[in-house]
Amino acid sequence: MTDKQAPVKDQLSQPFFDAAADGKLSVQRCDGCGALRWPPLPSCPECRGRETTWIEVTPVGTIWSFVVYHRAFQKSLRDQIPYTVAMVQLDEGPYLVGRLEQGERKPAVGDRVTAEFLDLDGVPTVRWRLA
Numbered sequence: 001m002t003d004k005q006a007p008v009k010d011q012l013s014q015p016f017f018d019a020a021a022d023g024k025l026s027v028q029r030c031d032g033c034g035a036l037r038w039p040p041l042p043s044c045p046e047c048r049g050r051e052t053t054w055i056e057v058t059p060v061g062t063i064w065s066f067v068v069y070h071r072a073f074q075k076s077l078r079d080q081i082p083y084t085v086a087m088v089q090l091d092e093g094p095y096l097v098g099r100l101e102q103g104e105r106k107p108a109v110g111d112r113v114t115a116e117f118l119d120l121d122g123v124p125t126v127r128w129r130l131a
């Protein structure tokens with residue numbers, strides 16, 4: 001197991017990271033049926049179509065679920081516990097999983113969140129913050 005916090009970029013996910021570096025949130029849209037999806041996949045789970053276009057989506061959504069980690073599973077996270085990971089449903093529909101920045105208010109299912117973009121060890125990264 002690596003101790004890096006940054007997500008792994010690969011050919012499939014590169015457009016997501018390129019957009020995040022520009023402060024934009026992007027997901028794949030199936031050219032066949034129009035379904036939006038995240039995480040990136042080589043084919044559409046709805047119609048199995050392989051043609052895809054990356055589109056920018058509104059970086060706003062609603063917390064569908066979340067978990068608060070009280071144990072660090074990587075050494076680099078020891079000084080960050082407790083931290084929160086949320087599953088966010090974007091207003092456009094897809095679900096994204098990511099860290100939720102801890103504010104003074106405790107999160108709740110149904111809370112509105114906005115994406116923030118930061119550079120983490122050289123990797124453009126999306127973090128969520130309560131709106």
Ligand SMILES: [Zn+2]
Pocket residue numbers: 030031032033034035044045046047048049
């Ligand atoms: Zn499709």
